[in-house]
Amino acid sequence: MPSRASLQKWLNKEGSAYGFLSVYALMFFIFIVVPVLAAFLLSFTFFDTIQLPRFIGLRNYITLITQDDTFMKYVLPNTIQFAVIVGPGGYALAFLLAWMLAQLPKIPRTLFALILYSPSMTSGVAMAVVWKTLFSGDQTGYLNSFLMNLGIVQEPVQWLQSPEYLMTIMIVVTLWSSMGIGFLAMLAGILEINPELYEAAALDGMSSRWQEIFYITIPSMKPQMLFGAVMAIVGTFQAGAIGVTLSGSNPTPQYAGQLIVNHIEDYGFLRYEMGYAAAVSVVLLLMVLFFTRLSNRLFVSEE
Amino acid sequence: MKRNWFHRFSGVRNRGINPQGFHVSQLKFYLLLLPLAAFMLLPILFIFSSAFKPPDELFAYPPRFFVVNPTLKNFTDLFSKMSSSGVPVSRYLFNSIVITLVAVAASILVSSTAAYALSKKRFKLKQTLFAVNTVALMFVPIAVTIPRFLVIQRLGLLDTFSVHILPGLAMPVGLFLLKQFMDSVPNEVIEAAQIDGASDLQIYWRIILPMIRPAIATIAILAFQAAWNNAETSTLYINAESLKTFAFYLGTLTTTASGANAVAGQGIAAAAALIMFLPNLIIFIFLQSQVMSTMSHSGLK
Numbered sequence: 085m086p087s088r089a090s091l092q093k094w095l096n097k098e099g100s101a102y103g104f105l106s107v108y109a110l111m112f113f114i115f116i117v118v119p120v121l122a123a124f125l126l127s128f129t130f131f132d133t134i135q136l137p138r139f140i141g142l143r144n145y146i147t148l149i150t151q152d153d154t155f156m157k158y159v160l161p162n163t164i165q166f167a168v169i170v171g172p173g174g175y176a177l178a179f180l181l182a183w184m185l186a187q188l189p190k191i192p193r194t195l196f197a198l199i200l201y202s203p204s205m206t207s208g209v210a211m212a213v214v215w216k217t218l219f220s221g222d223q224t225g226y227l228n229s230f231l232m233n234l235g236i237v238q239e240p241v242q243w244l245q246s247p248e249y250l251m252t253i254m255i256v257v258t259l260w261s262s263m264g265i266g267f268l269a270m271l272a273g274i275l276e277i278n279p280e281l282y283e284a285a286a287l288d289g290m291s292s293r294w295q296e297i298f299y300i301t302i303p304s305m306k307p308q309m310l311f312g313a314v315m316a317i318v319g320t321f322q323a324g325a326i327g328v329t330l331s332g333s334n335p336t337p338q339y340a341g342q343l344i345v346n347h348i349e350d351y352g353f354l355r356y357e358m359g360y361a362a363a364v365s366v367v368l369l370l371m372v373l374f375f376t377r378l379s380n381r382l383f384v385s386e387e
Numbered sequence: 388m389k390r391n392w393f394h395r396f397s398g399v400r401n402r403g404i405n406p407q408g409f410h411v412s413q414l415k416f417y418l419l420l421l422p423l424a425a426f427m428l429l430p431i432l433f434i435f436s437s438a439f440k441p442p443d444e445l446f447a448y449p450p451r452f453f454v455v456n457p458t459l460k461n462f463t464d465l466f467s468k469m470s471s472s473g474v475p476v477s478r479y480l481f482n483s484i485v486i487t488l489v490a491v492a493a494s495i496l497v498s499s500t501a502a503y504a505l506s507k508k509r510f511k512l513k514q515t516l517f518a519v520n521t522v523a524l525m526f527v528p529i530a531v532t533i534p535r536f537l538v539i540q541r542l543g544l545l546d547t548f549s550v551h552i553l554p555g556l557a558m559p560v561g562l563f564l565l566k567q568f569m570d571s572v573p574n575e576v577i578e579a580a581q582i583d584g585a586s587d588l589q590i591y592w593r594i595i596l597p598m599i600r601p602a603i604a605t606i607a608i609l610a611f612q613a614a615w616n617n618a619e620t621s622t623l624y625i626n627a628e629s630l631k632t633f634a635f636y637l638g639t640l641t642t643t644a645s646g647a648n649a650v651a652g653q654g655i656a657a658a659a660a661l662i663m664f665l666p667n668l669i670i671f672i673f674l675q676s677q678v679m680s681t682m683s684h685s686g687l688k
Binding site for chain 1: 427524553680
């Protein structure tokens with residue numbers, strides 16, 4: 085039990101710091117920490133929102149691995165395919181674009197950056213209008229009309245309703261809007277690198293731009309590369325609702341665009357199996373954690 | 388001086404990173420970037436174009452990308468419309484504006500005070516708390532929609548105005564960027580103010596805030612996008628139609644547009660989509676140089 089005097093001393097010394105932090109910390113705790121903990125705890129229960137949660141141990145996870153055919157057959161492969169292309173693909177694209185932009189003078193660079201960044205400002209609901217018109221399934225759809233004019237397809241294609249095209253369109257649309265804050269951070273990072281490093285390398289006989297990228301640019305901006313990677317990972321998994329937005333139904337046609345996020349919603353809000361949905365959430369959070377760890381390995385700064 | 392002279396006449400500074408002017412070596416980048424930028428711009432141009440299309444152009448066959456006879460009819464139609472439950476469209480827009488303004492102001496205040504403590508104050512848990520926030524950068528809100536719903540239900544926040552604001556207030560990226568930027572404010576400035584007898588609040592308000600304007604602009608943009616584009620809160624946590632947002636209303640337009648109501652809905656939906664997008668764009672254009680200077684402090688070590 086600390087004495088009153090020492091408490092007073094602590095308050096004088098550290099009290100105001102905690103005061104400044106308090107509101108943020110409270111909100112952080114209520115809306116981030118508690119939901120994550122709750123997901124973790126609920127994942128060991130059976131919970132249908134009517135009765136109290138009942139502890140069932142690892143059964144949700146066992147069901148997920150052994151009995152959930154939809155998950156193993158569609159959701160997991162879809163999620164991996166989507167995440168691998170949109171995550172590392174989008175990230176590499178963002179870096180290359182940022183690198184190219186950095187080679188241009190300020191005014192064209194700013195213009196291009198604005199154009200590339202602006203898709204990430206659009207919201208899912210607003211763009212649904214656009215995608216539904218562009219990819220409309222009858223001959224008045226822009227893509228159909230364009231391809232029919234060129235003679236590539238004879239009949240209008242049901243782009244958003246056909247299992248074989250939905251995933252491709254989801255990936256293209258997500259890549260389109262993925263030049264976000266991570267892209268800007270990498271652009272700023274490239275521009276911050278001391279130009280003398282390049283001059284020194286040129287004097288040492290480094291001649292190719294690729295060498296320059298791998299031996300100077302990336303190592304000099306590892307912190308920004310890591311920030312960009314985390315943003316890319318989060319963005320990829322956060323974009324999971326796109327299939328349902330595009331096709332207009334959950335589950336998506338023949339589960340073609342079903343991602344793990346849709347699976348959570350399917351079980352949580354459509355079937356009210358909250359415990360099971362929580363187990364899927366935990367799997368999703370672990371996936372994010374795993375990929376972040378991986379990029380940490382790649383880009384951790386040697387300090 | 389000598390270096391400047393060398394750069395100006397050798398043309399070295401126009402090649403490589405951050406050039407001052409044009410150089411032939413940049414041509415290849417323009418050749419790659421121009422078509423790509425045009426391609427990425429298409430869907431955005433499409434929003435502008437369809438918002439001003441009269442009905443016969445919206446459903447013309449073959450479809451035409453650009454508007455020929457622009458009209459404001461879609462916008463007047465939009466605002467004379469009521470939702471199916473009798474709430475006028477202007478109400479959704481009003482809700483969105485108020486919610487966004489409050490959310491932006493509150494986010495700036497909450498994140499910048501916390502960033503001040505984490506950057507400039509000395510206390511035991513400082514490193515730990517910042518590390519926790521950095522881990523939370525990888526938080527994917529969509530993954531915990533269900534437990535979040537349960538928390539919000541328990542707190543009695545369903546169907547309230549504050550449920551639009553509170554869950555988004557703790558924004559780990561925002562705190563992270565603010566704190567990193569604040570680290571570049573020299574400690575001497577603060578020490579000098581302390582010697583002059585300034586309190587913590589005065590230092591925060593009079594010294595720190597004016598010096599971190601670029602970072603604040605960035606947080607403002609992030610908070611704006613999150614609040615303005617948010618349709619989910621209205622879907623999940625709000626039953627009362629008069630408390631829902633414009634983004635939500637736009638969502639209902641597109642779900643009906645795929646069904647029976649396609650003909651009437653599309654022009655209105657396009658106009659609404661433009662109203663959703665424009666503020667994002669305008670704010671970013673005004674603040675982009677501040678955002679870029681914040682981003683150079685964004686490194687994750």
